[in-house]
Amino acid sequence: MTGGDQEREGLLDDVGELVEDVLGENLPEPEPEDPWERRLRLVDAITAVLLSVAAVATAWATFQASQWADAQSDSVAAASIARSDSLRYSNDAGQIEQIDTAVWLEWLTAYSQGDKARARFLSERFRPTLAAAQREWAGKAVIGSDGKVSQVPPGTPFDGPAYRIPKAERAEQLANQAESEMVKAQEASNTSTEFVTAALILALVLFFSGIATKFRNPRLQVLLVLLALVFLVGGLARTFTLPQLL
DSSP states (O other): OOHHHHHHHHHHHHHHHHHHHHHTTTSOOOOOOOHHHHHHHHHHHHHHHHHHHHHHHHHHHHHHHHHHHHHHHHHHHHHHHHHHHHHHHHHHHHHHHHHHHHHHHHHHHHHHTTOHHHHHHHHTTSOHHHHHHHHHHHTTOEEOTTSSEEEOOSSOGGGSTTOOOHHHHHHHHHHHHHHHHHHHHHHHHHHHHHHHHHHHHHHHHHHHHHHHTTOOOHHHHHHHHHHHHHHHHHHHHHHHTSOOOO
């Protein structure tokens, strides 16, 4: 065998030893895993799952709290507008009622004095609803055998259901709408508070999961993980049983 052949065989042997080292065939037997490291790896895996779920749920609860806070603001603004419009319609209705009352009293004075021309002039200027109420009220009068009114109907035309002021009705509708919006605002405020509470509960999950791996006592680790799990279940239940806004 020549010197070149020997060199090639030695090179092949070196390559074979290198391959065996890389493949691990000549590596020493691994030492037994430390129980503490195995338990720590398990705790790390569990807390990683808890932290991931709690982080996402906390973000969602915070988002929902913000959404419901915005809904509260919208309802308060809508209630304020409705209340302002209701007041404006109510003022207009009050002025209309004052005018109707003044015209009707003038008619009553003219009628009682026998001034038929003035009474007719005033009655022709009654608003439609006042004219309808006047006919209904006058229809209850008792007429004597002489053709004159022997008994005046009780009350006034303004007491009957026929007398209506559309602006007064609109004012009442807007007032009811304002009350309804305030109820919605209160409900939205309560829901926002509930989501804030849920976010705080989920924050405890992050806290207990984060410190669980910092202790070497196995019982303390298990206790902290269990606490984190309990708060996670409670926080998730509280978050996803509440009404959601997108």
